[in-house]
Amino acid sequence: MSLIISMFLLLRLSLLLLFAALAVSQTGPSLWTIAPFNPPAYSLALRSPYLNTWNAQGNGPAPLTNVWPNLWPASRPILGWYASVVVDGQGYRIMGAANIPNVTEANQTAVEFTPTRTSLLFSAGPMQINATFLNPIEPTDLVRQSLPFSYFYLSATSTDGNAHTLRMYSDISGEFMAGDTSQIAQWTPVDSGQYVVLSMQLQTQQAFTENDNHAQDATEYYTFKKIAGTTTSWGITQDVVNRGLASNLSKPLSNTADPTPRPVQDNWPTLGIMIDWPGSITETPEPAVWAIGLVRNPSIQYRLTDGTFQKRSPYFLTAFSDVQSAAQFFLDDFSNALASANAFDAKLQAAGSALSSDYADLLTLSVGQVLSSLDITIANGTDVSGPIAGMFSQSPDLQSSVNTVDVLYAAFPMFLYLNPELGGYLLAPLLEYQDSAAYTQTYAARNIGTAYPNATADHITDAHDFQVEETANMLIMVLAYSQASGNGTFISNHYTLLSDWAEFLGNTTLTPTNQKSADVAVTGDLSNNNQTNTALKGIIGIAAMAKMAEVAGVIGDQKRFNDTATSYIQQWASNAVAADNSHIDFFYGDTNSNGLMYNVFADKLLQLDLVPESVYQVLTVYYNNIAAQNRFGLPLDNQDTSVATSHSMMFAASTVTNPTTQSFMVTQLHNYVSANLNNTAFTAAYNPTTGFGVDVSVAGVNSPAVGSMFSLLALNASVKSINVPGRSTVPGSAAANPSPSHTGAIAGGVVAGVVGVVAIGVGIFFWIRRRRNARLHHENDYGTYSDPKDMARSYSGGKPMGLAPGTAFEPFRYSSTNTGSGYTPSSDLYSPGLESGITQTHVRSTSEVQDLAGLTSVAAQAGYVAAPVPERDSGYFRTRRRGESGSDLGPSASQVGGASEVMIAKQSLVNEELRSEVDNLRRDLERIREEQGRAVLDEAPPSYSDPV
Template sequence: MHALALALLATGVSLLLGPVLGAVTWNATPFNPAAVPLAVRTPYLSVWLPQGTGTALNDQWAAFWNGDVAAWTGYVKVDGQTYTWMGAANLDNTTKATQKSLEFTSTQSIFTLTAGPIDLTATFLSPVEPSDLVNQSLPFSYLGVSVKSNDGNSHSVQVYTDITGEWITGVTTWTANWKTTTGKVLTHQLQLSTQALYEEVRDHIQYGSGYYSTLNTKGTTWQTGQDTVVREQFIGNGSLANTADNYFRPISYSWPVFGFSHDLGTVTSAATEPVVFVVGHVRDPAIQYVTKNNGRQERSILFWTKFKTVSSAISTFTNDYSNALARANAFDARVKADASKISSDYADVVALSVRQALGSIEITVSKKSGEYNKDDVLTFMKEISSDGNVNTVDVIFPAWPVFLYTNPALGKQLLAPLFEYQATGQYPNRWAVHDMGSSYPKAIGHNDGQDEAMQVEESGNMLIMTLSLAQKANDTTLIKKYYNLLDQWTQYLIEDSLIPALQLSTDDFAGRLANQTNLAIKGIVGIKAMSKIADIVGDHAKAKNYSDIATSYAQQWQILALSSDKTHLTLAYGNDSSWGLAYNLYADKLLNTSVFPQSVFDLRKYPSFQGLYLEFDTRLFTETKWYANHALAYGVPLDTRHTYTKSDWEIWTAGVVTSTSVRDVLVSSVRKYAADGKSSQPLGDWYETVDGSVKGFRARPVAGGHLALLVI
């Protein structure tokens, strides 16, 4: 970047020029994402609208996060004319509604479509309930549908929706069976005829049941059967037949669907109360968990501590829609207000990130003497779309800000299984384990020690997260209970952090590298974190020793890590032509450990030409200036080996640079990428800074790292 560009940065002029997205026919607030979250609550209830540059709700089938179709159809009949408002089932005698708007918030995706003389609003609500973990654990999501007249006249209106068996598997040749329960709540339940406990195929779980429910109010009808038969029944009659097709068969054979219809009667210009549909997936047990002596424990989702049956949970959830919506609106408003203090672009990124991050976890409970043990709550995370591991430490770590912001208790429950397992002594390595199991939902550890080795990475991560939890939540339980483990990992960091051996960091796709500057930062901050931890438990001698070591290492690191021309930090010691995002400095700021000097990032302003100001440092070097000079169209590359970056690390780096302008360039680059329409998959964190194309990954929990600026 030349001097003039840098000067423009100082005045706040964005360098991210050019259109963000191709033109669409509706208003998008804040933008059209590559995929719109529809029902995103768990690793197995994660359904999106693939959108690309802008695809209407009724132009595409909904899809599971991996791209498998999860068909969700919606019709509305107005004065005898049927309109398609959701899905791609455009049958004869139907007309496509016209999408007018799309808005997404942290918890909701809201579509408004015009169907002739009425407007229909579909609100997809995936609640985020950080203050009520039982509610957060419920594996259900809402669809609320409201209509109103748009021409000043009254109209007769009926609304229809259905789902298919694609919601329970990605292999449509497999056989399913189903049943419909009637009463105050109507529920379609569907499941694979052949089930396999704790097994996945194409990232779909192979046991449990899918559910589709609605209140059995006046004018409500239901039907199961072949897709065309059920849908044409509604198109022709404005109602369903209240009949069941019990010919159980492969999901793709005569495509059985599970439909509901509501007669709304006469609709005026006042919006109707929402018709509520609930979709979900329940399995029990949920997680297989390793215990001492290589034992196995079956764990259930936390909601079972409150509800004796799935039907009672569905009934309560369905009837709670209006209250849940009010809570969601309050949560959305708080998140938006907090994020907008940084920038509107930042608020946009955060709004797209929350459901994605929290949709990766499941909150579980064990049993004791046949009863659920409310004192034993553990949370498990699936490493979606990369390895599929359970509680991967270096995936929890980048996601960590979303837990600190929403409820640190969730973070504690994510760390607890890792501590519990290693405290049994079954994991043979001295450093922290990489994950709790190679394949979700089997959290069965790595007693052979053959997990992916990230020695400094995971040990530093565990120490940093544990201290931040104590600081943010004033909870020292993990510190006191697992002090010896934390000390063990610190001893390893002392050996291998200042000059890290050839090994992987969390960016394992980039390969192994020795003498990693950024990895050394993590290890050194980890050692300093342990000094604070030792102080908390009153071990002051050890605290001073570790603090002295961290200080000494940081001083030596500044010499090792600095390029010979003193302009930047290297990617690896001694390689002057290399550099990378030093995002691990964020941990030093998060913990307020101040082990690295502010001069690493400081900028000073001096008058220059035409009354503008150039930003530069009179000290030896500054990373902030370096990033400003090396920003490409979609951000700063992760390091010099490639031109790609990661969105979480862009935001973490934005948290430590000392120029607001450079911070905003980093943030806005992520927003620009999220809105560029170059993919149709849920937000991927790994992308190209040259053209904004997706490099890999999708729907990963690391999107929680986009909340990093809200917790420092």
């Protein structure tokens, strides 16, 4: 036995030494500088799920002059993107590993990346070449943001003070649109005199189909706007032919296209465009600008609630009649796009740097990755009334899924900060389909489709084990969107669905059974019974519903859900916080378990003030004590210390009360992305000890979950007053049962008095009658009691005296039949309700707009006016059939607290009806007073409408 132990320790020590050696040996580039740090990969063209082009970095990376770009991840087939210059007759390769005669590698000297740009400097003989990849970020301009084009531009400056001849060339192959390069491609050239627009697509396309992460229904574009005084030529032909002509300063390209379609890999047809600068120059007077695009129309297949399929087009077609005109606009808009990108970079840099430079770096690395996962769509080319967005994501069990709820939840802070309506467009299809007769589960679905770009709700009604996780996620996100935008239309249109979900959480969340957490299941199939972090998210979900009920005017629901959340959080804290306050147990009753309680982030984000401040203090001390154990962060839990996720780390860091601890945790994340250990896009799941990304069926690679990096900024964003259009149509709202209209102040007072007296009289009448019936009913079922208190005193052994033999009380759960808005469960004798509300407002930080490229910003952007933000039909509302009760698993006395607490507080069934009548009467009187005193509020037009 001792030998086995010794061998185990030796093996463990060897592994640690190996990891340490690997960590020490990891170095960034040695031949050029890179700022602000060396990332796992930097972006080239990053505009959509399929125009997603990267250059890998990591340990000892090669220069761009000697590699081919990749579609993520780096293990995928290469993308044929090539660029070269000819200076004084000598060719220099800028991008791509093609071996062309008379062309040598330029010397890469520097790389710099920002949220919107990656710029590289090269030495090409006596000239310095600046090659920049620009990916505009326009989160509030849906037309520009949805344009699936990216800029690539070159400029040159003499380094010896002399004038030189200069030619610039670039091309792309068919590998951007063909996962299988044996498929036949066809192409089309358009030379309009001012613009060159070259395109290529598969001869036989397959709609809404992927092959090795390539869309099989895409058309790739390479375009160029001619510059006055220069000579532009183009060709669609074999790669070596185009590139060979480009290397010879005396010959232009052919301005022709090969006549016959052929497979992509057959002599590699390329879309090549070249510019010759006139005479000899010391610098280019303006950059030469190419635009690369990958267009799919339709881009998403969406199943409507009636079962029919809708083919949705990219949003930019609301402003352009065809792709040709859109491509020309994109080229014309270059100076505006660059100025806007510089302003965006400066603003985000200032906001992040106000917290720390490490935090600013994380924002820089993540924002483009998240936005490029979106397709913003419309029902047809002109309808702007119902935009929805599809978000591409991957997970171990859901390949290429659409709007995966837990991934959307992780990304949501970025949408809240940049433009909450983007979050609304992503939530819309999830809510729309589940709020229909087609959806049969009582909890939220995991996604709206399991194979991107098919938002077809396939398998959406299948049972799954992430019920608490996804249901709470949806409630939290709906409230977060509503608070950030001020738009309560989701609450109005889907109130019944949302309240049903909160009912489900009331039955299941306090002690989760057979439930999974999306993060804990990253590398396995762990069913986390009694996981406190999952329970916490569900409790916060109930509290979020209480807030939504409040703004909707459903006072009964507001109190009921608030009381439940308050009771549950007290029981949670009593059973989850370790006795010595050293940590939070990751599993109820297991004091040796611990981990990240990152779900408290939602309490902070929504400003619910539900979680006791003492819990935040315990977590802060705990994180502070263990953070230094790993260089790259904290594991999700101590059951498996090999897995951390970037979003759990950032959520946890956002909630600590000590700024030093928070800064240290942010730096750990920065250590992970800057350690030169990985060579693919920002991977959300990783090993906090070794720093290597976790690759489980490419889960978390290039994931939009890294939008969580915006958590600290989202917490500082302002919370708006929520306008709920059609408030009077919300079931159970006070506005849905208004008091009679009044014709004047005096008459109004008289009528109000009469109404009050009548209401009191009617209430007393029904109260007496119901009390008598209740007494007779109780005597018949349980025996005779002279005082209702006798029933409460009669509990013994889990049941009151007088019950039939073998009868036992079940744990408390909401009634499946008494779920209307007027139903109020028994009050918790030990947890009085607390009114939740907004206690403080934060304002985002801003910075002066800077033009880093030296270009003049253009206020009036000719040729295009942004479409107005669509209004939502405030009168639209569809009721939903009340779903049957889901799982009837609830917290038992043995699971949570003592038996007497649960029995007394939750099982006073005999008194329930009497209390309900009194409460109903009280609420009726309150409603009458509220209607008399409520001021008429002007409702601002909403900015989002559900899809038709």
